[in-house]
Amino acid sequence: MSSSNAPRPSSSSSGPTDSPSIWSWRGSHATPSARNAGSPESSGQMLNNLHSSALQAAETPRLFQRVMIGSVAGLVALALVLMFAPWRQTVAGSGQITAFSPNARPQSVESQIPARIRSWQVDEGDVVVEGDTIATLEDISTGYMDNSFVDRIATSRSNELAVLRIEVQTARQKQLQAQQKLRAARAKFDNAVAETATARERYRRIEALYRDGLSSLRAFESEQLDLRKARTDSISASADLEAAQQDVEAARLTVRSRQSNLASRRADLDLKLENAQERQAASVVRAPIDGTIARINRAGPGETVKEGGQLAMIVPTIGDQAAELFVNSVDAAIVEPGRRVQLQFSGFPALQFSGFPGTSIGTFSGTVRIIDPVDDGTGRYRLLVVPDTSGSRPAWPDGSYLRQGSSVTGWVLLSNVSLGYEIWRRINGLPPQIPVRTTGTKKSAN
Numbered sequence: 001m002s003s004s005n006a007p008r009p010s011s012s013s014s015g016p017t018d019s020p021s022i023w024s025w026r027g028s029h030a031t032p033s034a035r036n037a038g039s040p041e042s043s044g045q046m047l048n049n050l051h052s053s054a055l056q057a058a059e060t061p062r063l064f065q066r067v068m069i070g071s072v073a074g075l076v077a078l079a080l081v082l083m084f085a086p087w088r089q090t091v092a093g094s095g096q097i098t099a100f101s102p103n104a105r106p107q108s109v110e111s112q113i114p115a116r117i118r119s120w121q122v123d124e125g126d127v128v129v130e131g132d133t134i135a136t137l138e139d140i141s142t143g144y145m146d147n148s149f150v151d152r153i154a155t156s157r158s159n160e161l162a163v164l165r166i167e168v169q170t171a172r173q174k175q176l177q178a179q180q181k182l183r184a185a186r187a188k189f190d191n192a193v194a195e196t197a198t199a200r201e202r203y204r205r206i207e208a209l210y211r212d213g214l215s216s217l218r219a220f221e222s223e224q225l226d227l228r229k230a231r232t233d234s235i236s237a238s239a240d241l242e243a244a245q246q247d248v249e250a251a252r253l254t255v256r257s258r259q260s261n262l263a264s265r266r267a268d269l270d271l272k273l274e275n276a277q278e279r280q281a282a283s284v285v286r287a288p289i290d291g292t293i294a295r296i297n298r299a300g301p302g303e304t305v306k307e308g309g310q311l312a313m314i315v316p317t318i319g320d321q322a323a324e325l326f327v328n329s330v331d332a333a334i335v336e337p338g339r340r341v342q343l344q345f346s347g348f349p350a351l352q353f354s355g356f357p358g359t360s361i362g363t364f365s366g367t368v369r370i371i372d373p374v375d376d377g378t379g380r381y382r383l384l385v386v387p388d389t390s391g392s393r394p395a396w397p398d399g400s401y402l403r404q405g406s407s408v409t410g411w412v413l414l415s416n417v418s419l420g421y422e423i424w425r426r427i428n429g430l431p432p433q434i435p436v437r438t439t440g441t442k443k444s445a446n
Helices: 024-036 040-058 062-083 149-211 216-284 418-427 438-445
Strands: 086-098 105-111 114-121 133-140 284-286 289-296 312-314 322-328 340-347 364-371 380-387 409-416
Touching: 024 062, 024 364, 086 380, 086 418, 133 216, 133 312, 216 284, 322 340, 340 380, 380 409, 409 418
Parallel strands: none
Antiparallel strands: 086 322, 086 409, 105 312, 114 133, 133 284, 289 312, 322 380, 340 364, 340 409, 364 380
């Protein structure tokens, strides 16, 4: 019996049935399998244990599950918060820096006459004062090439005016002569009237005497002839008086005509002389304003220019700044003067958040001053924005850094809405909300 209980020498101790170390990590479950490895039941049990161990190895750790659930819940909460977060609607536009006052914008210096450049008195970059000489020209128009054409026109004017003054003096002398003749004719007429009255009185006396037989027929007939002669002389004197009056009126009209002609010719000749003087003065090109010579468009002496040809460009030194922005017709309809604008200048680092203007960095503030009533020909409307330094808003950079013509981008601040509404509006392609105008509300309320 002792021999039957002795251990068998195992020649297959390295076989699968004799390897309890494979299942030793499973604890007590490995021992029955090792003991019954040779039976069909032990093989099935081994497969079941292997399958359950694979499922347990593929299970997600609980810590990772909690992290995933927390992340999803955080994203959902963040989305809900952002849906109701405040958002500032804006209208974006781009353009360039300019000046609000036309006198502060770059001005072109042009030639007022067709001429040849004689010399330049300035160089590009020179600072000039109003009235400084920029260039001298030589007039090449026919009739003005002579340097003494102003003196010739002045001499011609003096001679012609002298002739016209003589004509006026002659007309005045004729008027004086006509007035003297009028006085003589009036005196003659008065004498003729007096003589006629005397002849009529004598005729009445002779007629009475002749009827009484106290006067002769010859005396009566003589007085009758004298009365007729007196009447004839009176009629002739009246005609001479009327003719003298007409001569005086004609002389007066002649004097007035000569004086009017003199005044008219003097005005024409003065205008001609002034034009000649202005043309001579136009040969000296002067600075119209204080500023800096930015560009000389013509080469050196000898080059010809047409009337109205650009000679140089001058930039005023007036510290006037404005932003010229262009927006489309839809955005222009909801923008009104007085709206605040957030600006970003080219060359100045900035972080712009259009929906959160308070968090922007490196931007500058402005105010819409003017909106053009018509477009620029391409469907865009121009906005002129002036600096807004109210409160603690920073001032715009100096003109030496922010030059006219620099690029600028602006966002006109409109109504406050929720971020969810803004996303919905943009998905549907709707325009921003039309801001409520305070003045219009007051008028409608009243």
